[in-house]
Amino acid sequence: MIHTELTYVDWIIMLLYFVFVLGIGFALKRFMKTSKDFFQAGRALPAWICGLAFISANLGAQEVIGMGASGAKYGLETAHFYGIGAIPAMIFVGIFMMPFYYGSKARSVPEFLRLRFDEKTRALNACSFAVMTVFSSGISMYAMARLIQALHVFDHLFLVMGWPLGWIFTFSIVLSAIIVLLYIFLGGLTSAIYNEVLQFFLIIAGFLPLVLIGLKSVGGWQGMKTAVASIDPRMLHEWKGIMHPATNPMGIDIIGLAMGLGFVLGSGYWCTDFLVIQTAMASHNMDAARKVPLIAALPKMIFPFLVILPGLLAISIATPHTTTTVSMQGGAIIHETNIVPPEVEQGRGLVPAKVNPVTGKPMLDASGKPLLDYDMATPNMLLHFFPTGILGLGLTALLASFMSGMAGNVTAFNTVFTYDLYQSYIHKNASDKHYLAVGRWATVGGILLSICTAYAAINFNNIMDTLQLVFSFVNAPLFATFLLGMFWKRTTGDGAFIGLISGTLAAVLHHGLSLPLEAHPGIHGGWIHVLHTYPSDMAQNFYTAIWAFSANLIITILVSLMGKPKPEAELVGLVHSLTPKPDTGHATWWRRPEALAVLLVVLLVVLNIFFF
Amino acid sequence: MNLDLRIPMGLLFTLVGLILTLYGAGTNGSPIYASSLGINANLYWGLVLLVFGGSMYILGRRGQRRMEREPQKPADTDSGAARRGH
Incomplete structure (x- = not known):
């Protein structure tokens, strides 16, 4: 295994990303005149932007890291989270539910509940949603800071500056909080959506080369299949063995999967969570709003290849026994070879064993086998295959996914807080300017609460x-x-x-x-x-x-x-x-949302047969 | 919105592509590429991003100019979910 140290190129790429993120915020500031501009992006964005933001809002690092981890643990069965858990719900919300969300002129999902039902249902949903978004963004922050520590992203900087390494956690949290706060404070939902789209392309730019190099290293798709089959052949199938819990790696059955994941959890998230619905509600007309989840579903089908595959590749590769650190000092290239620590030696492929934080030794399960730290599968792939330069791009993609995951939560929080709690129960009939200001300060408050959650997560083991x-x-x-x-x-x-x-x-x-x-x-x-x-x-x-x-x-x-x-x-x-049914007669047939939905269903079937 | 997202996005990817291409060209044949199976990942991926970023930027400029020529269409102002076609 070769261990690459970050150099100035990696830093420049990361810095460049931060400059652009903030730059977009500043560029959008002058358009933020009313609360509608700030909270709803003026309802003026094109469908493709909202569509890409629709999936990116969910593509936080929990997804990027978590799907890689699940790929390493369960294999291709993980693709159910896309095929069953996401895409059918996205088609449903676009075709059947968006006409009511967008057409009702509600400014948020809780507000829709007030229009359809009553005040108390809205209050219940608004309160629980506001609390959950703040906690989720705190969890995202915590996960990012832990990953930055584990990958030693800032270690070099801290050593050069002479700062104690123990501060990296706080530094990561404060840095991400300031950046997210600034760009939302300045540009509101538009800023969040623009940065989500930017992150979408960064993830592809960072992960596509990773998958390509990874596949090449194990001898292509067939090579990966052979390597995975030698560990557990069940991991190569999405559907085979789904009839009984004992014959598939996740231990689930078809009813639990179709009803629980598909009908309840998937639909519950993609069809009702304001975190994703807010991006569709920001589009410029009803046609666009209905197309948003459908446009989102197209790249969503490609994502199993980008985020699950790194996990499978990580276990396909032979476990490294030595590490070589290549560093350049004053023009000279220095190779330093070390024997890997026991947690790597006892791991599987690039997935290390979990280490007991007290004893420092690898943890074992009841049968004496080492417990694996699957969350490190994707990050370790980046470190293993990427030389300095493109490594900076890969890490930027990871950081971007963490931050835009946070940002989506924060914009959902400030909207629900301002419209559904503040305007409804605390201060009615104030000027629009007043609500715009409240929204900005709700952003600050939401981020401060997220920071508290992140710190609570360190002190209480089980809080996450x-x-x-x-x-x-x-x-x-x-x-x-x-x-x-x-x-x-x-x-x-x-x-x-x-x-x-x-x-x-x-x-x-x-x-x-x-x-x-x-x-x-x-x-x-x-x-x-x-x-x-x-x-x-x-x-x-x-x-x-x-x-x-x-x-x-x-x-x-x-x-x-x-x-x-x-x-x-x-x-x-x-x-x-x-x-009345939304009229799509003015568009040629292939531009209508329904046509797009049919195409998606066909592609979905093809994808499932491929992974069968 | 009056800022075409493709402009800043195109610029960012062009710059990243440029940095990677230049760095890749400068370090061609260096042992740092042992990790990427001897492939100069910086050079090749840098070129890909350069093309992607450049085309994004050009499309964005075109879109921006079109938007400035003809003022933005007003958002849907129909009430209710029904859109009356034309």
């Missing part, structure tokens, strides 16, 4: 897992509320409100009563009583979602049937049966 668990409880039932609200005119506000709460309660109860195999009762479940054991935590997650969704659906219907629905005149533009 706990937060993600709470998010899943709150998010799981959401899709049922939107589905009923948009497609059943009888649904009432009381029904939606009580249904949502029951859905979350069902999720909590299901988690408390079930446990994945080989886990101890506690954060993984079973903290009330273990009634059922699942083959894996993934299976447990999917079924928690199914329970939450079903509970919400049934309770909402029952409560709605007991109450009095809103008069039909108030529901025009909000409910399917009472809204």
Whole structure:
């Protein structure tokens, strides 16, 4: 293995990116005159920009690192998160739901809930959403700072400047916070969207050469298949073995997958999360808004190759036994060869073993095999294959994905806070200028809270897992509320409100009563009583979602049937049966959203056959 | 919005491409490329980015000029979800 040290070229590329990010913020500042410009990008952006931002908002580092990790752990089955978990939902939201979001003139998803249902449903959704965005952006910040530490990105700079290395964590957090704060403070949602598009291309620019070189090193696609098959042949198939948990690496079954991931979790995220919906709502007309998720779905299909493949390649490569550090000092090239530390030696390919932070020794599982640190799969691929120069580009792509993941959360937070909490409950009827200022300061507040979350994550080991668990409880039932609200005119506000709460309660109860195999009762479940054991935590997650969704659906219907629905005149533009179909007759047939949707379905089938 | 995103994006990729190409040309044959299987990844990828960035920039300039010639179409002002076609 060759270990590359960062040199001045890498620094220049990273610095250049920061200059451009801030430059875009400053260039957009003069267009930010009203709150609509700031929060909704003036509703004037073209579909392709919003479409690329739509997927980039989700393409935070948790996705880039997490999908690589999952690829290394489970193999091609990870592609289900795209094929089942994302693309069908993206087609659905574009064709069927966007007419109501965009057409209702709501400025946010919670505001849509107020128009369709009532004040209390909006307040419930706005509060839980605002809290979750702040925590998510804090988690993203924490993950970035940890990765910067692990990759020694700033070590050299700190040594040169004579600063203590212990400050790298704080330095990374403060630096990312200042940059994200500045560009959103200046350019609002437009700035966030522009930077998300920039990040989209950076990820491709940074990861495409990585995949190409990685594939070449193992002898192409066939070479990778042979290498992976020798570890676990099940990892080479997306669908084969899905009928039974024992025959696929994730330990899931077809019902959990299709219902839990596809219908509940995927749709719940892509169809209702304001984090992604805000980019579609920023487009310049209804046609464009409907096309946004569809345009996004096209590159989304290519992303398994860019983010999952590095993980598979990382385990296909032979485990290195020595490292060679090449450095240039005063024109001379110095080679330094070292034997790899035990955690690398005991790892698989480029995936190292996990190290116990107290003893410094690799951690073993119950059967004595080393536990692998899959999160390092993709970062280690970058360090392994990229020479200085292009390495700077790869690291910039990673940093960009972290920051735009944060930025999407921050702009969603400032909009929901200003429109749905401040304007609705704290200060009504103020001037537009006032709300614009509140939005800017909400950005500052949101980022400060994120920093607190990031620091809380260092001090409390379980806080990340706990937060993600709470998010899943709150998010799981959401899709049922939107589905009923948009497609059943009888649904009432009381029904939606009580249904949502029951859905979350069902999720909590299901988690408390079930446990994945080989886990101890506690954060993984079973903290009330273990009634059922699942083959894996993934299976447990999917079924928690199914329970939450079903509970919400049934309770909402029952409560709605007991109450009095809103008069039909108030529901025009909000409910399917009472809204005229969006007219696309003015566009040639192949420019219509429906044509794009059909193309996507065909491509999706082809992709699934390829990974079968 | 009155700033075509392709202009700054094109500029950034052109500059990154230029840096990588120049650095790659300067370090051609250097042992630093042992990690990338002997391929001068900087030079080749730099050229790719240069072409990509350059075309982005040209398209962006064209778009910007068109936008300045004809003022922006107003956003959808129809109420309700229905768009009346023409």
